[in-house]
Amino acid sequence: MKNLKTVSLLCGISASLFFFGCSSEQDIDDPNAASETSASIAFLATGIEAGIRLDHQIYLRSVAVMGRDIYYFEPSDPRYTQELMRGPIDANGFLLTRPWASRYRVIRDCNTLIDRAAELSGGDGNSTAGFARTMMAYQLLINLNYTDENGIRVDVKGTVPGPFVGRTEALAAIGGMLDTANGELQGGNATFPFRLTSGFAGFSTPASFAQFNRGLRARVAAYQGDFQTALNALQGSFIDASGDMKNGVYHVYSTGSGDQLNPIFENPSADFVKALGHPSFEADAEAGDTRFSSKVLKRPAATTFDDLTSDLGVVVATSSVSPFPIIRNEELVLLRAEANIGLGELGAAESDINAVRANAGLGAVSLTSADQALTQLLHERRYSLWLEGHRWVDMRRYGRFSELTIDRAGDVIIPMMPIPTNEN
């Protein structure tokens, strides 16, 4: 009897051991995220399009503050009104490191997609690689805009990233990448083997996407000072001096789950907003310039923060789901003007500049000298492309930082971002 009890108990214990031991698989897949094997071409391509928005607002805000497009009043972070306006820049600070890292994160996705593209047949493989390479070049350009002479890494395919290269070499590499991509896109089928969002409406086939590629190439060429290449590239782009200046490629946003809202948007009539136009943007505006009146809403009271004061509400984005431009016709027309000025073709430049001005409700100007033409061009770029990430870069390219307003004693214009500490 006693033995029986003992044996049955031991059996029970063994059974429970067996149950626990077997039911508890310890080699568990990540319950929260996909493995690389489940990353299909469509998921990767969409990932790239979603990813180029990540932390991009930090970049846009930072270059807009450094280029004195706006002030950014952040009561819980002194950096926007201190570090960005008077330095020194913290090479480990998030203003630099977060957008920088997010761009390279997208580039990693691009490299994965290029590898995947090799598994596809002919045309689809070409167009997929062309798409990925174009997006990669765009992401590299954004980081190079931040660090300029300090350079970027261009070859980051493997686990050990390649060396830093300076501005000239980096621009050449980005330009070359765009050219390679253009060739690949030309060798694509009628459609991509994946879908793009409405942000690429009109640019969602390999052939039309190549026009976006050429637009970027023109921007890079202008940065290189290679104006003939810029003009050539523009010919393959979607430039149209008489067309809709807003036509172009955009970041799109939605309230869908897992999506982003337009981070630039703030309700301009809210009682406290963080982004406010730099007073010089109002002071320098020509009367009747719709580019000013459509992008700025005068607020009933000025806001003062950290000894800076402005009453210029920002209405570049009209809602939290409005798209935000990546590149658009207005920039292309101004790029053609810039290239022509660079090549001494002031007449051609004048007609493009006046096309943009007419669109803004302003009268024509005449270009008389190279220097005056350039000043005029930079003025038009400032008002046409306000807050789209250009002014700081433009003034740097032409060595005109001294023309930017210094608001407070001790403020400086930050010339370029340092290389992030964790790159070393």
Add this chain to the structure above:
Amino acid sequence: MRVQRFLMLAALVMFSMGLLAQELAISGTVTNETDGNPLPGVTIVVKNTTISTVSGESGAFDLKVTGFESVTLQFSFIGFAAKTETVSASTDSLNVALKEAPLALSEEIVVTGFATSVKRQNLANSVATITAEKIARAPSQTLDGALSGKFAGVLVSQNTGAPGGGISMTLRGVSTINGSSQPLYVVDGVIVSNTEVQSGVNEVTAAAAAGSRSPQDQPSNRIADLAPSDIESIEILKGPSAAALYGAKASNGVVIISTKKGRAGETVYNISQSYGQRSIIKKLGVRTFTAETAFATFGQAGLDVFNQGNFVNYEDEIYGNKGDIFETRFNASGGNEKTRFYFSGLALSDEGIIERTGYEKYGLRINLDHHFNDRFTVSLATNFVKSSADRGLTGNDNTGTTFGVSLSSTPSFMDLRPVDGVYPINPFAQSNAVQTRDLIRNRETVNRSMVSAKFDWSVFESARQSLDFNLTAGTDFFTLQNDARFPRDLQFEQVSDQPGTAILGETESELTNLYLNLTHTLYSTGGISFRTTGGVQFEEGDLNNINVVGSNLIEGQFNLDNAAGVTVTQNRIIQVDQGYFFQEEINFNDKIYFTAGVRGDSSSANGDTDKYYTFPKSSLSVRLSEYEFWSGLKDIFTEFKLRAAWGQTGNLPPPFAKYTSFNSVNIAGMGGLLPSTLAGNPDIEPETSEELEIGFDATILNGKGTIEFSYFQQDISDLILFRQVPPSTGFTQEVINGGEMTTDGMELALNFNPVRTSNFNWTTGINYYTYDSEITRLDVTSFTTGGFAAFLGQYLLREGYSPTTIIGSELLPEGPERTALEAQGLVPYQPLGNETPDFQVAWDNVFTYKNFSLSGLIDWKEGGDIINLTVLLTDLGGTTYDLDDPVAQQRLAGLGTSTAPFIEDGGYIRLRDLRLQYEIGRSGLDNIVYGKLHHLRFALTGRNLWTDTDYSSYDPEVSNFGSVAIGRSVEVTPFPSSKSYYFEVSVGM
């Protein structure tokens, strides 16, 4: 399979043993020497055998011993000096009187593992135990909150003053950099969850959206759910040498909690009711403006508001609430020899110092013990808790929405209070803090059940040996709901065109445990005893967190289907662990005690899930006072024991550390994938902590006092590090095992009973402890972590430095040290402070005079620096109380280049708890309620009543980042800490 074979073998062994004849029958009673009253519950052990019993209600006991002609009986009871009596067949009834000795705890049983325990007199580690009276001296919202200052070597610190808790516990210093930092909690033998679940309010505050990605939702931790009044005792295994048998989860120490059990006899009821009040410990003051300073700080718009002439002290307005506290407790205990029960109920309502915040808790516990017969016992502990905390909106943010950040830029001349139900717009910040307080909800509701069952089977027992089997199983299940509501008409919601936010987080957590243990005890004839213990452990945890954020809400509605936009996130943590242990104890006549053991652990969190990581231990104690040569010293050192212990424990990698995954990102209704920013490590291993502890324990002057001294050194290797990688790889971090750290320190505990008369008794105890840590090897480039940026104060991790070193913008002066660092390509940061305190002292006193008793604990932390960013924000916002002083101007002028002014000494001396009690015992209550009352007790109690500190902000107990290992001491506009006092009436019948 190995285990089954082991069990079978064990069963065979025991049946092969015979039984001896010859019987000795002993009976008697035990009494208290002082008053002659019978003593129930005294343990009576026949020395050198497996035989023991416990005295019954009238102090009576009887024992049957076979195979001996005479035996030595040992009588022991906590609070009394142990006594031995030799008994032979000729002995008649035995009457034994025990002498009270409040400090003689040597017979107390100390738990050292799942099925292992040891008498304190033999223990080779310093293990502190506190009992119910000290835990529940003054009411505390949460269990961990009641433990501050109670243990040498244990730093208990509050992270937030928000109702519902949020406490971190550090045992003998930090032992990890990126791993889990909190100790393992074992309640009634079963591991329970102490998870911190982030509330999700980051969606509104965006606290983790800029300088730091670390979550900052000011979470509570789940050990808060236990009711302090249900606890019988708490024991803390502080280091690896003591905690080795808990293996890969124990490198932060183990907190072993035993809940109250029923006592056989007449059912006893206790009811107690407390009423108390809570208020802010310290107010900082607000800046007094003049027209000039208002204009200088806020421009013309500021001056216009100033001229309206309304002044509001926002510290009083927001943090000035006097919160009412009601606590009702009931318990009943009783049973008979076979079945005993303990039943308790708790209802607590505790209002916060911010209006519309507070904590409510309802608890129910039933503990049952049943002896089927002499050989089978079952113990069941069940606990159900429902708690609800309204935690307000405090801490860091990047949206100007939390009370503190909003007020940091709101001057006192701006009147935020509603006029005819309309809240004025605050032009000085993105939110109107009064409106936010009045309209939001940030509620955390927990429903939790914890059940543990213990089955003990005396498989075999003879006079000389015994084999015991134990099965312990437990489950800890809770659902936690975070319900945060931000109506669309809030000022800050209007900034968005999707106004109104509803956050609903649902978390389900289930922990299941199964332990099977066998213990074999053998008493040899030479007075040497052996105990062999082995067991297996299975543990599974599954935490599933679903967080839904609805935006653009319909007016007055918070159901998620009333939101125009919905975002869902889900996070699951699944962990499956298995382990085994084996331990051999050898006891030489209670003079020398030796143990050696090993624990093996495998876990789904490790890279190699099949690999068992082993954690050995060994210890030795020698009771010198038991030897002849000590007899001359007995009057001074009544008991003296030297001890040494060595052991290893581990800290498992975070469950996600081995995966390199792709994260989903959506755009315009399409799903996409982006590589994770973390490069996982498929070979990740647990961290290993190794500790050597040496010390002595002494009882002096025949029990008038005790001295415990320990020195320890811990070496932690294979540190799990999130190494920063060049972000151009697409990753920002990778996980590696690479680094070593060493911590050494000492602990001294003194307890005295200087006065003991029939009317007056005074016991006093002092704990002192200090430790230092140093990173001895770092396989990654030195880096800064925690905080937000170097110029805002961060922690520096660098070889040769303490891991809690705080740095800022300041660099070392020119010199060889700086040159050397620069030569290595390192930033020559100048250390500006250190979170680790210089030392801590706790002084506890208990006075009793007749029916009165007065007890209190003074807790002194010397040093330990804090990064005070609250003052930085108020400086920037122009509202700091001292901003018109030159010193504040200097602080502000140096911003960006000088961080030192924001790093402050967080030392304090604090009256942790105080209790004044008047108790009428049974004899005084004869004529009341027909003599049915056991006791009637009145008490005035208080917690944190008095604090002395140089720290300039609200309270030096603060952490913006919760219970992180490195980076705790950062303050950003927290929920201020509070003090509380209570009046309590308690009746027993």
